[in-house]
Amino acid sequence: MSVDTTLPAAGQNAARETLEDYTLRFAPRSYRRWRPAVVATTALGGIAYLADFSIGAGIGLTYGTVNALAAILVAATIIFTTGLPLAYFAARYNLDLDLITRGSGFGYYGSVLTSVIFGGFTFIFFATEGAIMAQGLEVGLGVPLWLGYLITTLIVIPLVIYGMKALSTMQVWTTPIWLLLMIGPLGYLVAVDPGSVGEWLAFTGSEGGGLNPAAVMLGAGVALSLMAQIGEQIDYLRFMPPRTERNKRSWWASVLLAGPGWVLFGAVKQATGAFLAFFIAGVAGAAATEPVQQFLGIYELFLPAALAVPLVVVLVVISQVKINVTNAYSGSLTWTNSFTRVTRRYPGRNVFVLANLAVALVLMEADMFAFLNSVLSFYANTAIAWVVTVAADIAINKYVLRISPRRPEFRRGMLHAVNPVGVLSFLASAGISIAMYFGAFGPAVAPYSPIAAVLIALVATPLLAVLTRGRYYLRRTDDGIAEPRFDADGTPVDTRYTCRVCAQEYERPDVLASARGGVICSLCLTTDRTGEHVLPATC
Template identity: 40%
Template sequence: MSLALELYFQIPLAYAHVVSAVIVVPLVTFGITTISRMQLWTQPVWLLLLIAPYIAVARAEPEALLTLETYFWIAGSGQGFDWLLFGSAATVACSMVAQIGEQVDFLRFLPDQTEQNKWRWWGAMLAAGPGWVVFGVVRQLLGALLAHLAIRHGIPAEHAHEPTQMYLVAYNELFEDPKWALAATTLFVVLSQLKINVTNAYAGSLAWSNFFSRLTHSHPGRVVWLLFNVLIALLLMEFGVFGALEKVLGLFSNMSIAWISTVAAELMINKPLGLSPKEIEFKRAYLSDLNPVGMVSTFVASLVSILAYVGLFGEWPKAFSALIALGLAFALVPALAWFSQGKHYLARDRDERNRYARNTCSICENEFEHDDVAYCPAYGGSICSLCCTLDARCWIAARSGFVSTTIWSGWPKLPCPSF
């Protein structure tokens, strides 16, 4: 987004970073309703700007499509195919796995499944969930095509991967006037980044809010953490993280693959085999402080794959470091769950009391659904996530099942266990 602003308005990149950060703040301040409307209203324009340049390239330079055909022929025939280059490319491509997984955030807006919307519900779930991998593959292939096209048109190789340069070359095939091509490129890149950044900024503000409210037992408001999150992003860009993107993505891919593979192994192996509870519990009140199954698996898979990525074990493990992370995670998760006998998943019975479909919070007295509250022995009733996070008194009571005034008066203010 900053590169597009720099290219169109001819301003220094450092100032463009500031503009990019400032634009996001007011949109996210108004919450998810405004973000949803912005995503909906801009979708037709974004799709048009996304597809149009590829149609123009296919019509004006059909020989450019031979590049993709050549890649497919090399991969299919094996002639001239370099496994080391393939592994290295796969490691960088795996950095997209976490971003594809983040698309599941949008599934929270799915309506309840009914007989009337059953087919549309499943279609939306598959398309926005696991099906997003297909879109990711197509996007990478078309991006490679545009990068190749940019190099053919004289763009230096070190800048050919920049979206502004790739789409500027493509839009020049669509518009005779270079000014219109530049304007369309800028609009597309800015719109794309806004659609991404508002969602990331909103999710980040919630994550920081949850983290610090649990740590400090105070809640100054989500907007404070929105500004904090945007400031971190701005500093990273000003310090030149984009210049080290390939190395950053390489390291990130190993950690993200280890993390996502650990989650996948838990869902695909442990739960069907009964190595962990069948239901997914997310409320902190019922979870153990530390679960070695996920933590150890993610840490070991990340560490070994990163050591392979930096070349400690030779060229072949370096090229396939992401696949090493995947394999280790899938091996460690069921092994650790079997060894620990699933003892670290739940701290107490989650069905104890608090069994109504809707329950009233003992502190704020607001009504919540069953999944959004936990039973708190300290208050002898239900407690919502925010009240539980801001109150530190039930640390011992929630885990031991009893309340003691003596314990309350002498026990340090530790983080609340619930949610």
């Protein structure tokens, strides 16, 4: 078939370059050959990060153990509940979170707003994890911090460039080593000094006392900043195989565990971080919030320093590489996605791999780790507003009110540019909660800004859907192809169609009719600068 030359070569290159990981597009069945358990293991490899230990340590040392545990529980409950519908949608329909967001209340261009939020999450946490790895290299090998920051940035580039195939192999093979190095010393500590657990539970912290709702909410606000982690889990979950009668148990178990279930592991790590910080605070002082010092203090209890230090370095390097390849990978996807939609030009995902890493390196050199909790407390409000808005649209507007279209839509021309349901809900939730955080409504309510962000998004999303009568979800209801995109069970159809622009074959959910005749794939339509292939509106 001849290639349509009405689109620039960039559009054709975009189609070819994104076939490895189906950047910016639906992940086809022909590519999704991994078993559910392999996808889940790969996704969970990204939660090997050590920042949870630092977050838990900061909360525990400040507010005391009881308040810290309550804060972690509150945050974990909210994150799990809101992450469930997103993870299900990603695994069922094989879309990343940006594609889901487009059709779940934000519109084709409206979701660029949330892509920026998620992109910020990826380089903030890359910088956080990179700083921890640099601390490990400094302690174990004497590498200066500035050089350690550079090493942690450069080391992930080869893995990220090669995409899902390389990432899945790396995550699966390193997980057993990571678990042994992580769990072994903790088990030893509890076994030899069980009394330390009781002392830790009675610890009141520098600003503590008994159970205090304000302290719990302040601590939960820090932990809730991790809500956007579901976006990184989804970047792997979109490669789940179709759900069938034969695999439905393992499919659901994998989705629950690797989707919202990531927070269960995260909560355990945060609580452990609070415990380790308490245990070594008298020795390490202010450095007790640094995971490197936490594990070094435990390892040195039963190993000579000559062995303890290298093992800590290995643990830190494995942990940080496992998460930072995910941060860099997800960041490159979301920045590429936004840039391509806005400019209709595709510069290549690897350009944004390097750009994302450059920003993270600047943050590390600026010592962002020193004020991590302050950054996360502020960032939490925007992350919560986004995730809860999308989750509410899926769970309430799609399945309860049936106003939002049940099946996902992400293609240009099928969606309105902006949907006020998601955009206004997000802005109201983020704006009001951030104002609360900075004391606009008085100091008494400031600690409750994360909960306010949850409630505002949860109420505003269905309310706006009702008020607008769902008029701004779909620009068209027919994509011009007779065959449905989903079969009777709701599984994406795998019939292949040839794109008139790039001459590549794509499965049914990723194509639609061109206004010039024939079929066009979603990404070639995205890079159509003339708009001549976009179907006219019918609603």
